[in-house]
Amino acid sequence: MDYTKLPNYTAAVEKYTNAVANNADEKEQQKLFAKSMEVMGTEIVEKLSDQTSEKINSLMATKSNTKLSESEVKFFNEVTSGVGNPEVTLPVEIVNQVFIELQEAHPLLNIIKFQNAGLKLKALTADSIYGDAAVWGDVFGEIEGQLKQSFHENDFGQNKLTAFVVIPKDALENGYDWLKTFVTIQMSEAIAVALETALVVGDGAKKPIGLMKDLTKGTADANGVVSYADKEAKLDLSKLTPQNAPTLLAPALTEMTINAKGVSVPIDGHVKLLVKPSDYYNLLAKFISLNAAGVYVIEVPFAIELVQSIAVPAGKAVLFTDNRYWAYMGGMTLQEFDQTLALQDLQLYTSKSFYYGKPYDNNVSVVATLVAP
Structure with a gap:
């Protein structure tokens, strides 16, 4: 259905x-x-x-x-x-x-x-x-x-x-x-x-x-049930373009290649960018450019895959590795x-x-x- x-x-x-x-x-x-x-x-x-x-x-x-x-x-x-x-x-x-x-x-x-x-x-x-x-x-x-x-x-x-x-x-x-x-x-x-x-x-x-x-921000209630606060946004994609996308995304990806104990982990082919359906096409448009042949080309660097999710808050996105x-x-x-x-x-x-x-x-x-x- x-x-x-x-x-x-x-x-x-x-x-x-x-x-x-x-x-x-x-x-x-x-x-x-x-x-x-x-x-x-x-x-x-x-x-x-x-x-x-x-x-x-x-x-x-x-x-x-x-x-x-x-x-x-x-x-x-x-x-x-x-x-x-x-x-x-x-x-x-x-x-x-x-x-x-x-x-x-x-x-x-x-x-x-x-x-x-x-x-x-x-x-x-x-x-x-x-x-x-x-x-x-x-x-x-x-x-x-x-x-x-x-x-x-x-x-x-x-x-x-x-x-x-x-x-x-x-x-x-x-x-x-x-x-x-x-x-x-x-x-x-x-x-x-x-x-x-x-x-x-x-x-x-x-x-x-x-x-x-x-x-790192877990708080336990009176019954010992732990809840976690939101992460702060570290990545600003508001001014993203096909030209500056690699430079904007590289620091975040570099951070994700090191686990919490300082050990390197593989992320190639596992990185997704999660976005709300209502924000999806506006974000996708920032990865589109017109080539010399007059054809629109989608260029998302580092083989990152854009994925839609109804659960992502409007105006936000989540970069994550699917194997961890x-x-x-x-x-x-x-x-x-x-x-x-x-x-x-x-x-x-x-x-x-x-x-x-x-x-x-x-x-x-x-x-x-x-x-x-």
């Missing part, structure tokens, strides 16, 4: 992402996210006969003859049985398909690769991929202690994302193949909006730490919502999933301004 054709949903998502970017009250953020999911469900059902059905039928017509797995059949039996209100774990096949779908509409979620941690909800991270993990010294020295200091286990069980899946009751009778595709489409967009926002501006409080946050961000996802569950939905022909489910995300260090990204102060 082309979500740009859902105007009310697009407007609701804009309010939600702005609230997160402006560090609005957590309850207000949750309220706006829930509202955007409600609006999405309503608009999808309104357009179900054409857009959603068309995509589902198209996907089913082109998919392989691979049958649903045993775990998928069991899952949909539980969802459609109408017996009780069980919380059921989504099969890994559906989880993987959800991520394939959301990557298509949200490029950032295809760039940052999430590792599936299953139901463990724990991630193993290291201080650095260079340096501490290999040291010179006595053969039988304190190797074990050094390794323990370099690697850390992170519990991300509190980083829970709850979204909503709205299914027309008639769809429950359309067969499991059709239902699987419908659930996948809905879940992918619901998850993508909140997850992409967290990867860019998340403050780390029960959510991933965003690329625009300063890892910890990203893990845990299991997903689906449960029937036990309250009456306003539209009686719909069945509402809540989807719970778990994510961990954090830049390796503060040198992974540099925040830029697009407009002169």
